Amino acid sequence: MTSARDSVLVISAHAGDFVWRAGGAIALTTSRGGRAMVVCLSYGERGESARAWREGKNLQEIKAIRRAEAEAAADILGAEIRFLDAGDYPLLESQELVDQLVHVYRETEPTLVLTHTLVDPYNGDHPAAARMAIQARILAQAVGYEAPGAPLGAPPVFSFEPHQSEMSQFHPDVLLDITDVFEIKRKAMESLPAQQHMWSYYTDLATRRGVQVKRNAGPNLGISDGTKGEAYMRHYPHVTDRLN
Amino acid sequence: MTSARDSVLVISAHAGDFVWRAGGAIALTTSRGGRAMVVCLSYGERGESARAWREGKNLQEIKAIRRAEAEAAADILGAEIRFLDAGDYPLLESQELVDQLVHVYRETEPTLVLTHTLVDPYNGDHPAAARMAIQARILAQAVGYEAPGAPLGAPPVFSFEPHQSEMSQFHPDVLLDITDVFEIKRKAMESLPAQQHMWSYYTDLATRRGVQVKRNAGPNLGISDGTKGEAYMRHYPHVTDRLN
Amino acid sequence: MTSARDSVLVISAHAGDFVWRAGGAIALTTSRGGRAMVVCLSYGERGESARAWREGKNLQEIKAIRRAEAEAAADILGAEIRFLDAGDYPLLESQELVDQLVHVYRETEPTLVLTHTLVDPYNGDHPAAARMAIQARILAQAVGYEAPGAPLGAPPVFSFEPHQSEMSQFHPDVLLDITDVFEIKRKAMESLPAQQHMWSYYTDLATRRGVQVKRNAGPNLGISDGTKGEAYMRHYPHVTDRLN
Amino acid sequence: MTSARDSVLVISAHAGDFVWRAGGAIALTTSRGGRAMVVCLSYGERGESARAWREGKNLQEIKAIRRAEAEAAADILGAEIRFLDAGDYPLLESQELVDQLVHVYRETEPTLVLTHTLVDPYNGDHPAAARMAIQARILAQAVGYEAPGAPLGAPPVFSFEPHQSEMSQFHPDVLLDITDVFEIKRKAMESLPAQQHMWSYYTDLATRRGVQVKRNAGPNLGISDGTKGEAYMRHYPHVTDRLN
């Protein structure tokens, strides 16, 4: 049902998350003429930049590096990107930040929202980002909430895959076939040179989720051996007029 | 993604279940040129025919009545129907019955399977039917299982809505918009005269699930006020190449 | 075990909630000579007044309208009502608000507490209200907490039914037979003219829960066809000296 | 709501279970003029008679000993008792056994059913007994099920407390105040001389559950320091016309 009017909004705690975890979904949307907006609540400057700190970089340098990398990756994926620079480790929830997200919702009118899981025992910033993404979506739907633009519809929300899925109560409700755009995702990953070990990790993950695409696909779909996949977890019921 | 090749297989414990709980999904499939096969493991002659017993009918009479009613309803929905006459209250699980289901799977090559929930504290036949439906699907996929026809693909399986959803651990993963075929479902319900109070019950339920269709639908969908819905719970991950 | 000393405390996020969701429990208590106190944390002025906003009313007008309606409904149910005017969408949790609730607990000495569910993916204000209701109950029990009155006993706490029960992890632990007071609840609902579509929605819900009352009642109870019910979820174990 | 018409049916896997785990509920019922029927599916001759085996007793001797002890305990509690002698370790589920239970249901018309938990990783006989108790209750409700007597109403079902509650997913939904009859339960326990260490274990448990009775009781109840309790888990919603 994707159309040129499609608009995916990705709300992530740190710069980089959107590439590894949702790059396929973003590229699928933009390759079909839809719009993608990535909001990075922080640059991941403290919690996800261990190498840069060890190399003696300072806070401003690290933010600048991560911003440039994320912009390059977004560019490859065909996505717009914004940075709210709210700080990480910890990413503190605040009503101001939620309000900024409400404004983004009203402005971009997403037809699809991607964010972190609500549980992650290894990273408190991820659930904090997810809680704010969901709260802002609810507020943006209210006529009485003061922010420019019309009240939001009810776009579906998905959690993308966390690092340790079983520990984060992640259940793969949807296996997304990203075969057609995997080369684009791979290129976007390669624009993040500081985390080269992640390139093969997420290529392998795409292959494994691709195997599950085949294992769970009905006979209708012509699935090839090189299938690549991304896993997602739904927050709300799937509304459809076709069960398969 | 429904096409003329679509084939829905409905496996239910008793005659009648398929009308109330899955009539919309069946009619959507057949109205689009797909095939629907309903398998009734029993007639519901003991557990779901209280009125007939109270009227003094005997076992054979009750079976005949329920069979005729179910055939009429299937006809309206455009579905084929088979009766395995395995008895109800209790519906006893057996390897013979599972084997019969494997044969049906191999013969009909369903692209979609609908059955009961795996939990139902009010009716032991429902989970028994669901367990056999799922076991047979797994067996039918094995090359080494001896039954005519080719090994099955991996059709998605859904539970349709039980009577007391919260008590049966039913989670509405999918809300199916059945507005376009609701009149057909209503007619099929009306061909079951012994349970007239169910007509309005299931019309009301369709309206309530329709309200949730609207409440959960993204802005992409033009949903009207008279929307009717059916709720389903997925057993396996949804394989797709589009998240919305 | 209700007696003239009974005192039900209802803590709700918005004005109106107490009528739709707990009107029967309130009327049962007051009709038997007990006391009912309703605390509305907000008027629901932003999130639950879409029509008024669309009609061009301003914030103060909307608050006044909703206050008047809620007072009229409380009057019909025989309940006292207080408004804390803490704002909605979002209802922000604060220690000041919790402290106000502690004072209400100490003052009213409830024998029964009704509030929202702790999970509601469609409305963040509901869980926020429930969390504060429960925290205040714990604090009010402590001798060392500074507030007028004696330390609280341990009144049972129930969640009333949310809009989308399965999505809010609502489990109907208790089905309350409200047949005897349903006409009073209906009148209270009719005093909320802006939400006329809710009158029939909640009448239907009462009928459905009434059917479950009959389906789950033991042979001891003489349950008639017109039975009406409300569903509740317990937070703490039920203390009793009789299992049925 | 207990009255002279009350009838509690206890379905347990082994002789003895009903004393330790439900003796208080039984004594409360009979002390108020109600009827109690205990059905022991087996004597616990293999799995719960380690001492007797070690002493060199043979199978028939062990069965006779346990039968006599259970009869003595039932007598003290004022309960009738039946032994189905279906064997233990393992207690095998069968349709014949379920049918026997249906006959007991139809004959005794219980207003309350007590049985084991559906989960117990330490003892497979306990869940087997619980599954049969619940299946038989459903069958006994069906007009079309052939057994003497009228179709059953819908008596509430409770699981009594297993040995390792957290491992058996036991949730104490109800804390029963058994203070008034605890001396009777104690005497019944003392009629089981082979398991003398259990006397103090279950007296201590009654004290601990009694402390929780006090900790969870609202201000309405006058609970003394010597309160004794038993914990139960509900299978179906509680139907009532009073929340407290």
Added chain:
Amino acid sequence: MTSARDSVLVISAHAGDFVWRAGGAIALTTSRGGRAMVVCLSYGERGESARAWREGKNLQEIKAIRRAEAEAAADILGAEIRFLDAGDYPLLESQELVDQLVHVYRETEPTLVLTHTLVDPYNGDHPAAARMAIQARILAQAVGYEAPGAPLGAPPVFSFEPHQSEMSQFHPDVLLDITDVFEIKRKAMESLPAQQHMWSYYTDLATRRGVQVKRNAGPNLGISDGTKGEAYMRHYPHVTDRLN
């Protein structure tokens, strides 16, 4: 694998908790030459000092009493102890408090962390303490987090046993054999004279958990009749090179 380098960090909401719930684990560590550090976020001056308030003591007096008692108990257990005096009932979460905990983590380099459960419907301070303990552990691991000392490793985290285990979703993942140090724990308990009824309560609990130690231990372990135990719940997977 405990060695002289072992360092256990106990983070508890109130003074006293560490004795009742984790005294055995602490004594085991120190008796083997390891280090134990207890951090009390508050003195439990409001919520856990009912007797002192009833005796008319004021806030400063109560804090002093509880501090002295906790220091005496820590001394017996061979543990260091610190008091953050953050207030209780409610214990308010703050980033300042979390930051203090990060400093403690970096300073003590724990190889083991013990804290409360994340759920406790009877006491909001317990989950608040657990959430802060876990958040601080994550932050202390980040190179980029500014605090003295090296980034933390990933010490395992356990919840000790809450008062009402089933209600707090406590699952006994680990049963710790504390037989060898139980006399030390008992002495530490006896240094808290205001709560004398707890001495026998926690001695009985140690006996019951000891029975479960025997019931769950493989044949490898020589477990005696007087075995004492403490139960713990793991937050992260157990890393080991031996399954038994």
Added chain:
Amino acid sequence: MTSARDSVLVISAHAGDFVWRAGGAIALTTSRGGRAMVVCLSYGERGESARAWREGKNLQEIKAIRRAEAEAAADILGAEIRFLDAGDYPLLESQELVDQLVHVYRETEPTLVLTHTLVDPYNGDHPAAARMAIQARILAQAVGYEAPGAPLGAPPVFSFEPHQSEMSQFHPDVLLDITDVFEIKRKAMESLPAQQHMWSYYTDLATRRGVQVKRNAGPNLGISDGTKGEAYMRHYPHVTDRLN
């Protein structure tokens, strides 16, 4: 705590499972002088031998091939192996089969038991094997159960990792460091030539679980970059006298 007396019992549905899923645990035990016994309930002749069927082999040939392969792999791992030849797809539960397992338990006196998960929506044989493994363990503990040998102690039971962990409710309670024996496991895998694609799949999995070993290990353990791991889920509480 592994010693020369250690004895691991692996109960698996099909030949081959023990190599992919538990080869590391087996090799760790035998490399330290312990004993390993593998029981294959079937050869996996129907459900896990698709290639052989497609090549036109008959049932007896397929059984012989799989038996030879499994024996070769067991030999490399230093394990004994037995085949019960109970058939697969479906593996039917029977009391005879459980009794055979009781005999194995009594004979081998395992100190550790490894089997499948109790949930697996893709393969009904796996839960069937796990249920029988657990039932037999309980029966073998009973003095009164007639089988040669002494009543069993209570060896810990673990589920090894299923194919689709999140769908099978698999929670990685234990991460086993198998680095030291990984080369042996790899060789054992290579003795199963028909499933060459599994060699790299399970090598990759071992690497991924190895990364989690490092991510979850406390500072005590010297974990290198090439760490390999296997994940396990515990059925019973871990009994120990050291928390780390």
